[in-house]
Amino acid sequence: MGQFLQFAINGLMSGAIYALIAVGIVSVFKATKVVNFAHGYVIMVGAYFYYTFAVLIPGAEWAPNWLAAWQPGWLVEMREGLPMFSPMGAVLDWVQNLPRIALGLAGAVLANAALGLVIERTLMRPLMGQSVFAMIMITVGLISILAGAVQLVWTADADFVPHIAPNTPVRFDVGETTIFLFGADIVNMVVALLIFAAIVAMVRFTKSGVAIRATAEDQSTAYSMGISVPKVFSRAWMLAAATGAVAGAILATRNGISPSLGLFGFSVLAIVLMGGLDSYVGVLIAALAVGVLEAMTQWQLGGDWAEIVPYVAVLIVILIRPHGLFGQKEVERI
Amino acid sequence: MITGNLKASYAADEQVFDNRNKRAFLYAALLGLAALAGFADDYVILVACQMGILLIAVVGVNVVTGYTGLISLGHAAFVAVGAYTVTIFHEAFAGAIPEGLRALIAIPVAMAVSALVGIIVGLPSLRVKGLYLAVATLSANFIVIFLIEQEVFAPWTGGMVGIDTPAPDFLGWTLDTKREMFVLIAALGVLTLLAVQNLFRTRVGRAFIAIRDRDYSAEIMGISLLRTKLTSFAISAALCGLSGALFAYFYARILPEQFELALSLELVAAMIVGGMGRTMGPVFGVAVIVMVPEVIKSIFGVATGGEAGVAQLLAPLQEIAFGLLIVLFLLFEPLGLNHMADRALRALNRWPFAR
Amino acid sequence: MLSVSDLHLSFGGIKALQGVSFEAAPGEITGVIGPNGAGKTSLFNAISGFYTPDRGRVAFDGRDITGLSPDRRAGLGMARTFQNIALFRGMTVLDNIKLGGHTRLSANVWQALAYFGPARREELAFRAEIEERVIDFLEIDHIRKAPITALPYGLQKRVELGRALAMQPKVLMLDEPVAGMNREETADMARFILDVQEEFGTTILLVEHDMGLVMDICAHIVVLNFGQQIAAGTPAEVARDDEVIEAYLGAAA
Incomplete structure (x- = not known):
């Protein structure tokens, strides 16, 4: 039972991050009807931006020392006499890293939003109003471009990035067994779910959210009602890329930074289809379910079997419920 | 100058090579292949073999994506199934079947197994449209590679480190040189192109295109979406299986990583560059895709004078080039090189009076 | 009926x-x-x-x-046409009409891949039939090789009728x-x-x-x-x- 709970919680924590990745795919789909197959690679680039702003720039010779390691007097004082690996030590490590984490997140979000804008303007905009098939295929081409570009700019070597929250171990007992968690993982999950909720609220309640929904309903009608459809498109792409940057940063803190981060996009694509493409709630549930399922698989069958869980799950779901667990069947007009 | 396309019978009108320029190209192409087999140096043969193997797979992708309109991003999986099937077949029937017959049986078996896997993967296409299928095929690609890599199947597949494939032997003729392999690959490549061209001038192939163009209208013509999509998938996967079989024989060693998503994307890139839904499209596309690394290599050779660090950059540059080719062709010439060639041919037919 | x-x-x-x-x-x-x-x-x-x-x-x-x-x-x-023309836009007039014969022709995949033999005989006989019963009948012989997208609306309607007629x-x-x-x-x-x-x-x-x-x-x-x-x-x-x-x-x- 305790083991089960431990793995279930681990699963929920990675599920929340899947949900954060998924929100980008769903938002772009809602606004533009294009499924971005390259979203995982957009996220990967976001992760590399975080790496650049949080590791490479602070580590550069010209960067001020406080950026790499902020050590005000009180911090040094507090650190005196602390044992290794103490919870307080982890918090202090985090405080010391705070400047570069902040720079990293801000830089990654801005740079990635710009990337989203560039992709929309140069690749998607010229095809607007034409076949969705071509637009989807362009995102497929984008996979190769982004994957190659990252290896060219940052090389394929793996590296580590600072956690966005203090990584103190958290321990508590449930019945007989001890549940063992890390502070950073908990914060990651909370951040992911908050961003997810914020986006759902935005789409539901704000004016630009209404514009997105109207565009999703009928592009030409939205256009004629005075909604600037191109603007909706570029906003959706920027939003997806910006949330993707946060997701990428979190993924990089968990898995280290390497070009293989892009592959997460494909598992999340599977999740999005399971949830039903246009349903935020469905996608959230699917993301959490797959997270838990992966953790259970890891527990029962071993780590590597977990990697195909989303793919097997999506095949099963598509066969049983073609429009996803919560998606709506579109009535076709003939 | 060919002034008009005038025919005296419907049979003449239904021909594929329906004017003398087209026939001239056909004969020139066949002669060219024969000349390659006879006189080309080893490096050219090597590149030509790569093209031939890739060509058959791209024709396969073209059947399902180009003609039937179902996006597939996982056809590398079918190539893998073909490659591993022949290899395992040779191992399993080493004693039971005489050596001269083994490859003759192994190749059709590989195609059949790939077709079967294709039908299973294609099942979601019955229920929902293109997009879901793209993800289903993508998933199948990951799952197939994953299974091949598993320790459990390692005795048959060799796991992560790969496995050796013996040289094929056709009734006593062992194809143990690349030049002999080229003869086989070229013959099967030409045959594949002809068979697919035939397919699309009969009811079977027309039904594929009908589904791509307007599925409900196809239904009203009496075309069963279910059966037709699966047929398309089976043919497509079988061709990829054939390509995989040749791949295994040609490289004599196969590794799971050779059949990952990158290969699927390469196949899609070749199809788009060449021209989706056109018989000769894959030929053009494959020529470009196979030449890309060569061109990058030679550019770097000139620019850096052959430095050692360049090899490291080759893979990412090649990847970017594939992606750019997909994107640029979709943006600027969605009908692909085949369309450009068509225009050139038309100009030639009318030469010297019009362009 | x-x-x-x-x-x-x-x-x-x-x-x-x-x-x-x-x-x-x-x-x-x-x-x-x-x-x-x-x-x-x-x-x-x-x-x-x-x-x-x-x-x-x-x-x-x-x-x-x-x-x-x-x-x-x-x-x-049963054959039908649609209110907003549902022709196969990527094909020529002739190919559209040929699709009407789908259920009446019988070549299977193997025959189709080989073409010569049953598939060819069947295709040629069908071609001769639609030339007479559809293309001549509807007076569209001048556009049989034209792509659908190049045709004016009225002719597209007529081709759609032709496609339905090819189903007999x-x-x-x-x-x-x-x-x-x-x-x-x-x-x-x-x-x-x-x-x-x-x-x-x-x-x-x-x-x-x-x-x-x-x-x-x-x-x-x-x-x-x-x-x-x-x-x-x-x-x-x-x-x-x-x-x-x-x-x-x-x-x-």
Whole structure:
């Protein structure tokens, strides 16, 4: 039972991050009807931006020392006499890293939003109003471009990035067994779910959210009602890329930074289809379910079997419920 | 100058090579292949073999994506199934079947197994449209590679480190040189192109295109979406299986990583560059895709004078080039090189009076 | 030949059809008319199998076909055209028409891949047939190799009719065959429809807004309004019907 709970919680924590990745795919789909197959690679680039702003720039010779390691007097004082690996030590490590984490997140979000804008303007905009098939295929081409570009700019070597929250171990007992968690993982999950909720609220309640929904309903009608459809498109792409940057940063803190981060996009694509493409709630549930399922698989069958869980799950779901667990069947007009 | 396309019978009108320029190209192409087999140096043969193997797979992708309109991003999986099937077949029937017959049986078996896997993967296409299928095929690609890599199947597949494939032997003729392999690959490549061209001038192939163009209208013509999509998938996967079989024989060693998503994307890139839904499209596309690394290599050779660090950059540059080719062709010439060639041919037919 | 009895169809709360019953007599032209939104196209979609009715049945040649898929119905000998032309846009006129022969040809995958032999014989015989029965018949021989997208609207409508004729259907359903056509094109189309009936003895069911055309060529007319069948009979009977006049001209008339 305790083991089960431990793995279930681990699963929920990675599920929340899947949900954060998924929100980008769903938002772009809602606004533009294009499924971005390259979203995982957009996220990967976001992760590399975080790496650049949080590791490479602070580590550069010209960067001020406080950026790499902020050590005000009180911090040094507090650190005196602390044992290794103490919870307080982890918090202090985090405080010391705070400047570069902040720079990293801000830089990654801005740079990635710009990337989203560039992709929309140069690749998607010229095809607007034409076949969705071509637009989807362009995102497929984008996979190769982004994957190659990252290896060219940052090389394929793996590296580590600072956690966005203090990584103190958290321990508590449930019945007989001890549940063992890390502070950073908990914060990651909370951040992911908050961003997810914020986006759902935005789409539901704000004016630009209404514009997105109207565009999703009928592009030409939205256009004629005075909604600037191109603007909706570029906003959706920027939003997806910006949330993707946060997701990428979190993924990089968990898995280290390497070009293989892009592959997460494909598992999340599977999740999005399971949830039903246009349903935020469905996608959230699917993301959490797959997270838990992966953790259970890891527990029962071993780590590597977990990697195909989303793919097997999506095949099963598509066969049983073609429009996803919560998606709506579109009535076709003939 | 060919002034008009005038025919005296419907049979003449239904021909594929329906004017003398087209026939001239056909004969020139066949002669060219024969000349390659006879006189080309080893490096050219090597590149030509790569093209031939890739060509058959791209024709396969073209059947399902180009003609039937179902996006597939996982056809590398079918190539893998073909490659591993022949290899395992040779191992399993080493004693039971005489050596001269083994490859003759192994190749059709590989195609059949790939077709079967294709039908299973294609099942979601019955229920929902293109997009879901793209993800289903993508998933199948990951799952197939994953299974091949598993320790459990390692005795048959060799796991992560790969496995050796013996040289094929056709009734006593062992194809143990690349030049002999080229003869086989070229013959099967030409045959594949002809068979697919035939397919699309009969009811079977027309039904594929009908589904791509307007599925409900196809239904009203009496075309069963279910059966037709699966047929398309089976043919497509079988061709990829054939390509995989040749791949295994040609490289004599196969590794799971050779059949990952990158290969699927390469196949899609070749199809788009060449021209989706056109018989000769894959030929053009494959020529470009196979030449890309060569061109990058030679550019770097000139620019850096052959430095050692360049090899490291080759893979990412090649990847970017594939992606750019997909994107640029979709943006600027969605009908692909085949369309450009068509225009050139038309100009030639009318030469010297019009362009 | 084709009969519909007590057909009910709804989308969510919208009742598209409420108890439509009629019969299209063999070899006759039956017209379905009604104001916009009366449910005419829904009726067609239910008859050709795209929508499953909530209640009632569709029978063809004495056989209940209510549960059959559209492609099975086509195989039995039902052909139709669409209101907004549903041709295969990536193909030539000839290929579009050839698709009409799908159920009548029989080459399998192996024969198709080999071509020479049964597939070739069959294709050539079929080609000769459609040249005579469709292309010459509809006077479209000058455009047979033209891509669909290059054709004007009126010709596209005619090609769609041709594609349906290539099926050699027992029942031909035409959804607004002359919508958007000028007087001359309408007259041409009317002539072709009458020729089809006369030459091939095809049972024809058509939905149309052009009252003149319907009154001229139909032997029997069914009138729908808000999904309900308000009248049925010969053109003369229907034209006298008070409810029909009210539906078309409003209560004040």
